[in-house]
Amino acid sequence: MTNYMLEARDITKVYHSEAGDIMPLKGVSVELAAGELTLLMGPSGSGKTTLLSILGCILSPTSGSLQIAGYSTNGLSAEGMADLRRRHVGFVFQSYNLVPTLTALENVMLALDLRGASRAEAPDLAWEALAAVRLSHRANVMPSKLSGGEKQRVSIARALAGAPSVILADEPTAALDSENGQAVMALLSEVAKDTRRAVLVVTHDHRTLKYGDRMIRIEDGRIASRARRRSMSDAMLAPAAA
Amino acid sequence: MHTTADAAPIALPGRPAPARKGMMRLPMIPKLAYRNLFHDRLGLVVTIVGIVFSVVLVAVQFGLYLGSENRIAAMFDHAEGDLWVVPLGTKSFDDPAMLSGRERHSVLSTPGVASVQELAVGFVNWRKPKGGSTAALLVGSEIREGSTLPWNVAEGSASALAAPSAVAVDSTYFQELGITRMGDRAEINNMDVTVQAVTKGIRSFTTLPYVFTTLSTARTLLGAPADQSSYTLVKAASGTSIEDLRAAIAKRLPDAEILTHAEFRKRSLDYWLFETGAGAALIAGALLGIIVGMVIVAQTLYASTKDHLNEFATLRALGASAGYINKVILIQAMLSAMIGYVLGMALSLAVIWAAEDSTLLIVMTPNLALMLLALTVGMCVLAAICAIFKVIRIDPAVVFSR
Numbered sequence: 001m002t003n004y005m006l007e008a009r010d011i012t013k014v015y016h017s018e019a020g021d022i023m024p025l026k027g028v029s030v031e032l033a034a035g036e037l038t039l040l041m042g043p044s045g046s047g048k049t050t051l052l053s054i055l056g057c058i059l060s061p062t063s064g065s066l067q068i069a070g071y072s073t074n075g076l077s078a079e080g081m082a083d084l085r086r087r088h089v090g091f092v093f094q095s096y097n098l099v100p101t102l103t104a105l106e107n108v109m110l111a112l113d114l115r116g117a118s119r120a121e122a123p124d125l126a127w128e129a130l131a132a133v134r135l136s137h138r139a140n141v142m143p144s145k146l147s148g149g150e151k152q153r154v155s156i157a158r159a160l161a162g163a164p165s166v167i168l169a170d171e172p173t174a175a176l177d178s179e180n181g182q183a184v185m186a187l188l189s190e191v192a193k194d195t196r197r198a199v200l201v202v203t204h205d206h207r208t209l210k211y212g213d214r215m216i217r218i219e220d221g222r223i224a225s226r227a228r229r230r231s232m233s234d235a236m237l238a239p240a241a242a
Numbered sequence: 243m244h245t246t247a248d249a250a251p252i253a254l255p256g257r258p259a260p261a262r263k264g265m266m267r268l269p270m271i272p273k274l275a276y277r278n279l280f281h282d283r284l285g286l287v288v289t290i291v292g293i294v295f296s297v298v299l300v301a302v303q304f305g306l307y308l309g310s311e312n313r314i315a316a317m318f319d320h321a322e323g324d325l326w327v328v329p330l331g332t333k334s335f336d337d338p339a340m341l342s343g344r345e346r347h348s349v350l351s352t353p354g355v356a357s358v359q360e361l362a363v364g365f366v367n368w369r370k371p372k373g374g375s376t377a378a379l380l381v382g383s384e385i386r387e388g389s390t391l392p393w394n395v396a397e398g399s400a401s402a403l404a405a406p407s408a409v410a411v412d413s414t415y416f417q418e419l420g421i422t423r424m425g426d427r428a429e430i431n432n433m434d435v436t437v438q439a440v441t442k443g444i445r446s447f448t449t450l451p452y453v454f455t456t457l458s459t460a461r462t463l464l465g466a467p468a469d470q471s472s473y474t475l476v477k478a479a480s481g482t483s484i485e486d487l488r489a490a491i492a493k494r495l496p497d498a499e500i501l502t503h504a505e506f507r508k509r510s511l512d513y514w515l516f517e518t519g520a521g522a523a524l525i526a527g528a529l530l531g532i533i534v535g536m537v538i539v540a541q542t543l544y545a546s547t548k549d550h551l552n553e554f555a556t557l558r559a560l561g562a563s564a565g566y567i568n569k570v571i572l573i574q575a576m577l578s579a580m581i582g583y584v585l586g587m588a589l590s591l592a593v594i595w596a597a598e599d600s601t602l603l604i605v606m607t608p609n610l611a612l613m614l615l616a617l618t619v620g621m622c623v624l625a626a627i628c629a630i631f632k633v634i635r636i637d638p639a640v641v642f643s644r
Contacts, residue, residue: 053639058559079563086561097556097641101277106270113270114562158560170642 004067005165005198006032006055011064013050024050025061026221032166032198037189039212040202047221048202049170055200056168057085069165086114090159092169092188096151098143104154105130105139108161115162129157133187149180156187167191169201173208185211271566275573278550285549286578289542293582293618294589296535301590301614302604303528307521309603313447314514317381318507320390323359323475324484325491326506327498333517334510335473336379336448338363341498343469348494354482355491359384360471361391362460368453369429370420378419378451380430382460392454397424398439403456410439414601415451430463445603447514532621539582540625543575547629551636558638568630575626576619583618587611 013025024047032038032055042048053059054066057073060081066073069088073081090111098107108126117125130136133153143151152172159167169188173181185201189211192199201208209215217225279286312319317335327349329339340362349358362382369375383391385403392400392410402408409430411419421428426437430453439454446452461468478487484502492500501509515521547554554567594604 049639049642053642056559058638058642082558082561082563084561085559089561091559091641093556093641097552097559099274099553099556101281101553102274106273110270110274110557111560114557114560114566119269 002031003034003195004031005034005069006030006200007065007067008055008061009065011051011054011061011066013047013054013059014062024221025054027064028218028221028223029064030055030216030223032200033214034165034198035193035195036213037192037199037201037211039208039215040200040218041204041215042218042224046218048218051218052168052170052200052202055166056089056091057081087162088165090162090164090167092152092155092159092167092172094171094174096143096148096155096175098151098154098158100143103140103142104135104146104150104157107143107154108158111158111161115164117162125161126157129161130154132160133157147180148176149183152176152180152184153187156184156191160191163196165197167197167199169199171202171204173203173205178207181205182207271569272573275570275577278546278553278570279574279577282546282549285542285546289539289546289578290582290585292535292538292542293578293622294586296531296538296621297583297586297614297618298589298593299531299534300528300617301586301606301610302593303524303531304610304613305590305594305604305606306602307515307524307528308605308607308610310447310515310521310524311511312605313445313603314511315507316444317391318503318510320393321359321361321475322390322477323503324478325476325488326501326503327474327476327491327495328501328506329472330497330499332499332509334513335363335506336446336450336510337513338365338379338472340364340466340470340472341474343467343471345471345474345495345498346469349474349476349491352487352490352494354479354487355476356479356482357477359475359477360457361473361475362457362464362466362470363472364460364464364466365450366430366453366463367432368419368451369432371426371428372420374420376418376420376451378430378453379446379448380453380455380460380463382455382457382464385456392439392441392444392452394441394443395439396442400439402438403454403459405436405438407433407435407459408438408455409435409459410441410454411437411451412441412444414443414445419451431465433463435463445601447520449601532617535618536621536625539575539578539622540628543571543578543622543625543629544632546574547571547632551633552641554633555636555638555640558636559641564634567633571626571629571633572623575622575629579619579622582622583615586618587614590614 008030011025011028015022028051040048054061068084071084073084076084099110102110105126108129109122112122112125127136127139130139133156135150135153135157138146138150172184176184185208188199188201213229215227216223327341327345329341332339346358346360349355364380366378366380367375368378381391385400396413403410416422421437424437424440428435444452478484488500557567591606594606597604
């Protein structure tokens, strides 16, 4: 039986405005299985970012249900949502979003601090997370002195720290050159091998296809296709059924 | 499956790792606050200058206020008595008139009175030895063993005032009185006087020099009859109710006011500090200092928060509670307050030290120092609230749009 770390059912999001209602998501269902890297692809304006925000408990859906690591988000307040994402979700951002006044190690320790790690254990866990992304030698370097690839690896270490159930990556290779992009995807793929964790990567880059275990294509707020690794290229071409 | 050159199993957080000696043990919230604060050095300097300016301004204004209080109350703090018999309508000690002359005997014949001391106080014309004249306030008291007026006698002695036409003046008024040392002669109301004692640091709030002498000399110089005085100080016998004694004296002296020591002191303070507006101006200056300081701190903290808005949004996205972020901002404000307070107090003490030999009396007390600390912290915390309002409105979803 598949162990889903995240299950979203019939997610709809409606924004009300004077110009009329905008509906970026129209009944989207997504499951992220433990030990898998899922790619979320789609054109600009297709609803990827809105979906990512909802899956990461940053936005609440207008309707539909979401469970992360078995916990339902139904009825949670903003602080309750913050608590759920703190404990169970790790983020990797396109622009890294590292705190510029903290070193690489401290950036990872910050995430651990948010997740309630004790001051005694946090440094060791942070070193370990940096070692996992092969950056321990740059632990005490400020973000401004790191290359783009290194920054993204710190960002991945920050997401890994505290062992969240789900890692959500928003176009993690978009700001990187090809070589660094491939390295980051390889790293995320390795991260996804842990059977206690699911990884979702939002991407435009078709060169990342080889790293995914599954691929979901979203268009106009609806799932346009789903595919497992062996049929991904076909799915990219054919807007077929889920 | 894909392959990569450096692909290796990802170590999972939770596995024991070797401890690093000398690791940062400062909690993350103060560390983040400290780093944010010191990251923008120019912003920090502006903030600190604002707080220092505010602390110095408030310290000097309140110090002047306390100094004014000390000067106004100096006579009361050195005169011994439980009740004051004063002419009706007297506004302050420095606003003298003459009593009728029968007060001493009326008071002494009231049961419960231990002793009575009379003071003759009046404005006089001081003619300088080398020409010119100035107004002064003559204070005549009964000089005897244990007399408390005048005090702080630096040269000569109070008992030397018993000599005919002897007066005591304060060394800080030498220039104004046209004299240079003890023994100099001058004229008061066209009568010769000799400086037989010099005090140090007795200055009046009104800036008129005090001239101390005996009661009898004062009466002569003021042209008052031998039984007349401005104030009659009454000392109650032990065990006597002050209120009962006041009522008994008031019954005997319907043309005078009978005030407790505290009442007359407060009346004098209220008159000079509030009725004349002098104290209000000092308090207004202090308030201005607080407002200016708060605006500067609020503005710089707000700007600093705006500069770090992306980081705060990231923290929010990573699951930081509103309380976590608020603590970062509040600690930033508290750090600014502490640095500003220490520097501000150091500068204020330097100003007070520099003003020691001037005509300004600026007083710093432990209570004022504590109040300034509370004010500085309160000012910075209030200023931080503006920044907190900005941060709590952050939409963490913005982290995906950058």
